[in-house]
Amino acid sequence: MLKFSGKSVYKGIVLGPAAVLKNNDFQVKRERAEDSEAEIARVETAVEKAQEQLQKLYEKAVKEVGEASAAIFEVHQMMLEDDDYRDAISSMIRTEQINAEYAVAVTGDNFSEMFANMDDDYMKARAADIKDISNRLVRNLAGQEDMDFGSMEPSVIIADDLSPSETVQMDKSKILAFVTVHGSTNSHTAILARMMNIPALIGVPMDLEEIHTGQTVVVDGFKAEVVFDPTEELCRETEARMKEEQEKTELLQTLKGKENVTRSGKKIHIYANIGSVGDVGYVLENDAGGIGLFRSEFLYLGRNDFPTEEEQFQAYRQVVQTMAGKKVIIRTLDIGADKQVDYLNLGREDNPAMGYRAIRICLKQKDIFKTQLRALLRAAAYGNLSIMYPMIISTEEVRQIYSIVDEVECELNDAGIPYKIPEQGIMIETPASVMISDELAEMVDFFSIGTNDLTQYTLAIDRQNEKLDDFYNPHHKAILRMIKLVVDNAHKHGKWAGICGELGADLELTQEFVRMGLDELSVAPSMVLKVRKNVREME
Template identity: 40%
Template sequence: MSDGKVRSMLETAVVVKVSEGLHARPATQFAKLAKEFSCSLQVLHGSTSADAKSAVKLMLLGIREHDQIVLRADGADESDAVERMARFLSSPEAGAQSATLAQAAVCAADEAAPPVPLAAVDGPDGPPPLIGVPASEGLACGDAYVYLPEPLQAKRQSIEPHEIDAEQARFNRAFDDALAALDPPFDTIGDHDEIAEALMSVARSDEFAGEIRTRIAAGRDAAAATLEVGASLAASFETIDDEYLRSRADDIHGITRQVVLRLTGQQDASLAGLTKPCVVLASDLTAPDLARANVANIAALVCTRGSATSHLAIIARSHGIPAVFGLPVPDARLRGVQQVAVDGTLGHVWFEPTSAFQEQFTARIGEARAHRTALDVYRDVEPVTRAGRRIRIAANLGAPAEIDAARAVGAMGVGLFRTELLFMNRRALPGEQEQYDIYHRVAQAFAPHPVVIRTLDVGGDKPVPGIAFPHEDNPFLGWRGVRMCIDRPDVFKPQLRALLRAATLGNVHAMLPMIADVSEIRCVKALIAECAQELTTEGIAFGEPKLGIMIETPAAALTADLLAPEVDFFSIGTNDLTQYVMAADRANPHLASLYRSNHPAVLRAIGMVCEAAHRAGIEVAVCGEAAAQPDMIGRLIGLGVDELSMSPACVLRAKKIVCEW
């Protein structure tokens, strides 16, 4: 008999603070916690919702850090459930371990420092390169090993009712064997625990193994059910905007294949049998494929599918294997390829290169190796020209992961730390504390040498979460760099506060990009003063970083004499300065003859900037690609440049050239 009371479900809104959002591990933990309660639990995200007790469905919601979601509970213990689930979502530490893997995946490609361009090998005898996604830096040239396993098919589609129990048991054996095979091969791979757990959490989910068992119970053959469920679930991940989650489709394809192989009694092609170094050509290699291989015999990886955020890419980078993924060619074209050259940093691949091309390419690889060895004597040298001018050779960095590489070659500080890489390819803007920790770490690593930290330099061509960029016909000339930052103090001030706090070390310099007018510098100075006052009120220690600007617009070069009194240093970004002075898009291969930093117009602009800076008593650095070009180093020094900043891979060579100039 009813008591006359109408009970309603419980709902509460929560802002997700889990680091990097609900990815594999935090989603699994969240679902496990939800299963402790008898009530039904739903998570609403925008116009979509999911059962909170399903890790995979939670992942498919694509919930990011700082997203607002709604928890909906209905049942006797709904109050306790909502309270504990909300507490989980409000804790950054809840996803701390998975964040390591996710952030490594999305940033690793950006963290790699580009090597010297290989223009020398792309001569008249060399074919034009195929261009894919650079996934792991490095060069390789050699025999091809085509790894294209045949598509799998189920031998039958349906089973009789009396076969269901035996078919379930057959699936369980194949499934358990496939998962057991995932773990041991990862023992020698960095982050193997994270990767294996991410794979297994998806495999064991109701959406994969559970759905397969349901279909078998309905009379479906185990292999047919596995292929159907795997394809459907992978397709669901492939539609997600988030690149890291989208990459999990590769994991699902891999697990599906391993289970079906066991169900059909087939032996797959294997990389374990490689007996000599080869460039592996494949369609959709999986992490288990590479984990079982003798990596010493994998010279490079080229895949027609995959991304730089896949588990395969992480493993390739951990072993130093050059890799290019997403090569825009049909799989059929890979068959029959015998020789391959690969530039994993630029994402370039050459099939069947000529003998002359191979000789040049191989020679370049050998020369780079020999030069690195011969240049070691310059590691601790502070270069001085024959005329007695001391030139500082610093490193361009994009992430703390590059610190060791820069220190190993004796970089005299950091001439450009690109902070945009901290903002891009992630689910939420980095906070003040996170930025402070990174800036402090980099500055401490190079003390007492200066560390120049460029403030956020993004625009419509480099989107970041939390900043809605308008559509622009030409984003390179639009709302970007310091222009955007001035308009968005909510984004800019946390960075300025972090820089001020890191400046207590004494070697932190701040640099503003895309300056075109003196009013922009003064506006930033006002914001810095505002941040300093806030920190004083809050009792937080801070320092006063030297303030510099990028000279990359023609306006800045032409008015350098007006800008110099406002700042402590200049740094010339020759990449943008060249394309703006020459009105030549640096990414357009048809304009390569115009896009030259050694063009008289560009050199005159650099000379004007140096003269104006020295009259004002400030130094000039060059942090664009020209700083590392052997034929430009002497010219830049002759024009009056005081510092050259470049990829760590180029530091030793630059030191040698300066000493001999």
């Protein structure tokens, strides 16, 4: 029995098999191959396997994000069949008498560089695709299996760390818990784990070489412990505790359909935060009143090129139509900091949390912003959609945004495309926006307070730095006073104010937030009924 302690991201308890994700980065070596035809045959086998893998990915993506977003996997399948690419690999193996892995890797690099140097933007974007399919072939040649989340049994994911783009692509129905060696309790990955309503531990000092897939594991988010190869007695105790937690969950279900109102009659909206179209089911399942934060950047992650206007429109429309008139607040692209996109070529920054990110990218690279705004305005015609702009620090930024929205409106009018100008608000997540919230309230329709970034910027603490978790205090008086100031300034101008950061789900503060006059709390879907219970028990 191996036992480790870590930091709990979401409290829960589970027993199940481990699925170990190991970093398979390795150096491809050049080796002499006496039998060139045998090496070429190995490539053909690897190509066939890659086609099967890509077809499975395509079918999964169609179900979860629609045909438009899944099309990238069809593109990869077609590129694998390209004669020039395949001939270049075979020729290199024959003329240089080298191993298949090295020939595929070099050919991938050569073709990728060739595409990257082309003038056509579409062809430039294919450079990353070539690199991706070449890496897939090399992995297949080396006998490295992709983790098949579709066919695996429900498991506890064990990893060194998980990026947001990795977690968003997983089959959530097959994941019992997360356990990682690294990561911060305030990272975006941790936020995703809480949204998925599964136990998760980070900062666990385990050696992944000592753990194998299929090993039985207990994850205890209450004690912040993970146990590998537990004793029979511990397994029985865990199963009993899992049953208790299930009973508590069932009691919460009785609150479905009830109002979010205190005993004295004070009402508050309780919405849900989500990261993809597929997460809408969690919102409805947990009886949230709406979606207070749709993280649109997850449409941009885990791919090799920007999502098109049509892809985004289809995703946004599907969400608002599914929510059937309930409010859906979509945050515009918030890339940067912990959410990196290779094809955006942002470059390395010494302090990315304070760097080129979110609305700053949108205002500098207007074409990206306008594509998203066109999709949003078109989707707004199909339901109760609101737009929310992140990382605002000045009234001038709001004026620039409105000017770009006007341009988009003119373009849609000229093209005769149906649209609607929706409610537009901003996120309050910088001390600057707090201090001028009285002026900002005159310009926008609502405020949504992003307490994660507001806390890190106010306390001068990088929320991605796990060494600083002990210093990160979202209950700091300065944060609570800022929230109260923002709410008061919004109400002075007849605007509403809510919280969409993690603090909104902090049950120790629910009563204080209601007393402050917050109009809305947007939380992980798994927390909706728990917050409702707190509100209804208030005097």
